[in-house]
Structure formats: structure tokens, C-alpha cells
Amino acid sequence: MAILSKIRERSMFLILVIGLALFAFVLDPSTLGDFFNSSKINEVGDINGETISRQEFAEALELYQTQNGNRVSEMQASKTVWDNLVRQKLYTTQLEEAGITLGEQDIMNILYQTPSVQNDPRFQTAGMFDKSKFLEYLATIKEDSSQKETWNSWQNYMSSIGDNLKRTTYDDLIGAGLGASLKEGEAQYFNENTKISGSFVYVPYATIVDSLIVLKKSDIQNYIDKNPADFKTEALRDLKYVKFDILPTAEDELAIKNEVGALLEDNEQFASKGLKNTTDYVAFLDENKSDEPLNNNYMFKNDLFAEVAEGIISKNEGEVFGPYKDRGFYKISKVREVAQMPDSVKASHILIPFLGSRSATAETTLVEDDARIQADSILSVLKRNRSKFTALAKQFSADQTNADKGGELDWFAYNRMVPEFRDYSFNNKKGDIGVVKSQFGFHIIKIDDQTKKQKVVKLATLSRRIVASEATENTIFQNAEIFALELSNGSSIDDAAKSKELQARASVGLKVLDENVAGIGNQRQIVSWAFGNDVEPGDFKRFDIDNGYVVATVTGKTKKGLLSVEKATARVRPLVLKEKKAELIKDKMNGATLADIASASGQSVKNISSVTLNSPTISGVGNEPSVVGAMINAKENELYNKVEGEKGVFAFSVSRKELPTALPNYDTYRKRIADQRKNQSFKMYEAIKKASNVEDNRASFYGIQ
Secondary structure, three states: OOOHHHHHHHHHHHHHHHHHHHHHHHOOHHHHHOOHHHHHOOOOEEEEEEEEEEEHHHHHHHHHHHHOOOOHHHHHHHHHHHHHHHHHHHHHHHHHOOOOOHHHHHHHHHHHHHHHHHOHHHHHOOOOEOOOHHHHHHHHHHHHHHHHHHHHOOOOOOHHHHHHHHHHHHHHHHHHOOOOHHHHHHHHHHHHOOOEEEEEEEEEHHHOOHHHOOOOHHHHHHHHEEEEEEEEOEEEEEEEEEEEEEOOOHHHHHHHHHHHHHOOEEOOOOOOOOOOOOOOOHHHHHOOOOOOOOOOOEEEEOOOHHHHHHHOEEEEEEEEEEEEEEEEEEEEEEEEEEEEEOOEEEEEEEEOOOOOOOOOOOOOOOOOHHHHHHHHHHHEEEEEEEEHHHHHHHHHHOOOOHHHHOOOOOEEEOOOOOOOHHHHOOOOOOOOEEEEEEEEEEEEEEEEEEEEEEEEEEEEEEEOOOOOOOOHHHHHHHHHHHHHHHHHOOOHHHHHHHEEEEEOEOOOEOOOOOOOOOOOOOOOHHHHHHHHOOOOOOEEEEEEOOEEEEEEEEEEEEEHHHEOOOHHHHHHHHHHHHHHHHHHHHHHHOOOOOOHHHHHOOOEEEEEEEEEOOOOEOOOEOOHHHHHHHHHHHOEOEEEEEEOOOOEEEEEEEEEEEEEOOOOOOOOHHHHHHHHHHOOOHHHHHHHHHHHHEEOOOOHHOOOO
16 A cells, blocks of 8 residues: 555656656657666756756746747757756856845846836736736736646746846846956057067968878877867768659649649539639639639739739630649639729728727727727718818827828738728729728728729639649659669669769758758758667668658768867868978078078068058068067067968067057047957857856757667
């Protein structure tokens, strides 16, 4: 009995464990055995020794996706949630180490000042925010089980306020220490504006051709080992793939065209009317499986597909047109109505909202019937005296954007306004005034002007999307299978693609939590497969994708750590070449004077005049800030040799330093330094993160070990 009691007490924990295990199994059955390893079941990551558990991450992920209405992909949500959790924990730690505590009262004080809380009528007394009413409301929903969702939303909101408060508090504290002294401002002024004159010898790196440098694999590796921070890498995969698109053939198009064309006339065999004779257009489109619904709008000539616009607009009521091809569809159309209509209208309106309408605000008190009565009353006044329109719009209209202009709207086209507003404006004539109801409320509309009328048509159009036939789909599937079979027989993907005149594309540097594969978009299934424990370079697989298939093979596998020599060579080679050239050049730059050094290195002595750190360009060389910086700090008339610059190695002697005129105050430069530092404050978080021990094991959450 004691054991059963313990099981009952921990039932929710067991349900959670089993649920997570099943989730991991669905993602990758091979991970089920690993799942119950205690080091894997609980941890998604670790920040400075503080664990982010699977449960914590899963709950945060679910909340984020719910708040965003699942408008973001799983991996996008995962990244955002992870970044938020890391940021939250790092800032909490920083504040704790600084001895700063932010409590519930700090959060509530911010909440009290939030406009949406301050202006909510539920929390007001005599039009003023009432703290006690707000606290009473929170206490009520907290205890009311039927309002659990509402209470959770408030809790999440307060939690986000707390997280933001931690960040801003820490950033403000750091920012307060990012000032600058007048002495720093003075030093900056003199460093930037001191003019340097002297002589130098310059030996370009280009004087040594690349072919004279022998680069070994060990040279690349040594450079990587000396600069490990620059070559850290996550686990990566390289892929090559061939895509097999399911596209309709010419025969498929012709068959669809004929099917659509046959629907113009009556079908005596099935006693069904064709488009030419039917009058129930909704039923006709439904019965014949149109891929687009009935459009009840009038169509101007420029609304129609350009290639058929003239042919359709010239038809009379009751006439048909087609079949014709229009942007991926075959269509047949019948002219239901013909009218004359302006292509644009200028109007003014007064908007009267009612409770439940889209323009209703906290100040809206009228129910629909009362709003209609008010709108009709205003219309009656205007019919007697139209000159009052501007004054009444300013007094009554809820459309504040245009109320101050007397309700006047800009010119608008047929499809810009909601249907009720549009129909009144385009179906009536200049000078007419009337009331219409829309989702926003009641509009008193005055038609101020219209363009010249032109012919418009209302169509009944049956559309059939041009897609591949089942036979074509089967052929493409077989082609993908045959291609995969060639790879299984030992052919490389490049050779197999070439023999079939197909294109093998590459996607390089995929990360374990990526979801996009270059050229085919969101293909999380391919990325997950590529990172499988048992998948090695040379392995391949066929995948079903939208409108086709992909046969992919892994071409490269990079482990987490430092980049391999092969991967890093392109970046490292020019850097090592520069180092080796510099050493060869330095070996020749010997001598006690610039003339001796110039003779030994086959160069000449050149002069510089009035060069500053503000503009560190050396004539005949180019931009060399590090060399000019060395000159600024050099002693006058001393020889400095073997100084590495951007474009070559230098020897120089500074003959004169011309200091700028002293300023009475260096506050401008002090402020500039302080502003530059504060403008870099956004880098603080990245610096904290870099200095912390952040371990990201989210891959295990998605079944990848």
C-alpha cells in the first residue's frame, strides 16, 4: 500500500516522463533507450552550472507558440525560447553577484504605470486609475478556477516585465560607468590631430610571389591552434542533393484545358448544365470542383489578366469566354452583369461605431439600433444643409484620422474599401449622400467626386489549377527511385546527375537545429536525418517534399570543436602567407640607417608629411592605421624597423611631430568617447554570454544525440 501511495503522489511526474519519452521516440525511435539515462531525461542545457530542464524548456516553448498563434516554425520558436532563457538566467546571475534584488513590488510598480492597465475602465474610479480595484481583480481571477487561463496570461505578462526589468537595470548600471574623463578627451584630441613627418622604407608583401611560399598542413593547423577562438565550430553537415519536381507535362495541360472547355456546354449524358446556360453559379462551381470561388466584385479591364482582358471586357451579358490560361489555371468565364463605373472615387464620411463593431473603443456606448438612429439623424440634418458636414464630422466621427479634415478621404480605387462602403460610392453618383452599415459601424457617406465611368463586368469563372496528372507523378517518383538505386550501386551523386542531365546542388554547413536547406527551403526532416547517429558521409536517402522528391547524400561531417584543416584552409591560407612573407621580408631589412635598410631590401627611402591618425593614409602605400599609430607613439629621430602593416613591412624614423593647438576645453571629445562607449552597450550581453559557460543540448530534445 505504501508503494501504491507513493505512485499516486508522483503520478503527474510519471505522466510527464512517459509523455516526453514517447515524444522523443516519435522524433527518433533510436533514442528511446537513451531517453531514460538520467543525464538526458532532464537537461536541455546548462548556464554556468544552472540546468535548463526539459520540462522548463517544453513549457516555455509551448507558451511561446501559443502566444504567437503558431505563426513561427518549431525551430524558430526553439531558438527564440532558448535565447530568452539564457538571457534571463545570465542577467539574474549578474544582478545577484552585484547584490541587487528585484522583487514583486518592483514589477507591480511598473505594471501600475502600464497604459493598458491605467486606462482600463475596470480599474478606474471616477476616471482615475484605482490600484485597489486592480489588485482586487488579480486576486479574484487567481482564486477563480474558471479564469485559470486569464490568470496564467497575467502571470506570463508579469514574468516578462520582470525579465525586462532585470535587463534594463543591469544595462543601466553598466551604462552609468561608461563615461569618460576630460583627460581622455584631451588625449583623444591630440592623438587624432598630431601631424607626423619623417621618412620610411616600405617593402610590400606583394614583392614575394605566393609560389615561393611552401605551405604545409601543419602550418594551417598551428595557426588554428594559436587562434582557437576564431575557429570554433558547431557540429556541421554538408549535403548534395538532386530535386525531382512534380511538374505538369504538355499532355497534362492539354487534358485540363479540354476538361475545362467541355464545361461550357450542357452535358446531356449527366443532364447537367454548362456554364453557358446555368444561372446557379455557386452550385455550378461547387459541382465542377472549381479551384477558386465565385467572385462577386465588378472587374475593370486592368483587373483582368492582360492577355485576355480585351477579349473578356468586350463581351456582353450572358456571353462566355474560354478556355484560357491565366497564371497557373485554365479558366472559362461568363459575363453575369455589365455596368458603367468610375475607376476611382473621392468621398467624405462620418463614422458612428456601436458596441461590437470593429471601430468600437472603451468610450463607445451606443448599441447598434441607437447608432443607426444617430446616423439617420445626422443624415437628415445634412440633407437640409450639406455645409454642416465638416462640423458634424469633427463632432461625431470615430475615424479620427479624417475627422479633423471634415471626414474627407483621399481618392480610392474600387477594391480599397469594405464592400458596403465601396458599393455605395461606386454605384451612386457625384453629390449623393447616404448611410451604409459595415463591420466598422454606420457610415454617413458623401460622394465628392468621381472619375469618368468605364465598362465593368461581373464574371462567373470556373478555374482549374494546372497540375501534374497521376501518371506524371508516378513517372517522377520512379525517376527518383531509379536515381537513388544508382547511388546504392556505388555511383557518386555528381556522376549520376550528370548521366541523367540533372543538377546536383550543395548545401554546406548545416547546423543541428537548422531547418532550411539551401534551394528547397524548410526541410527539417533532411537535417534531422543528416545528423543521425548512424549517418556517415556517402549515405543517401530519398525524401518526399512538397510537389516533388529529393535524393540527398551527406558529403561532409564536421564535429563540434575546432574547424578541420580542410575546412579552415580557405580562411587561414592568406593569413599564414602574410605571416611567412613578413618573416622573409624582415630577414632582408637589416641596417643601421634607413638608407642601409632600403639598400638591403631593394627599396628606396620615402618621405611622409603631416600624416594624422584621423587620416592614416601614407602616400604611395594606402591606409595604414597601425603603422601611423606606431609613428604617433614613436620617439623623434629614432629608427624603428620591421613594423608589420596591412600591405607590407615598414622601417621608419619620425623627424617632427606637430601638435595641434591646445583647446580651452576638451568636453566635446570627452562626450564623444562617452557616447561611443554607450552606443556599444548592446554588446554587453554578448560579452557576458561569451564569458559564461553556456552549454546548448537542445538537439537531444529533438531526438539527436
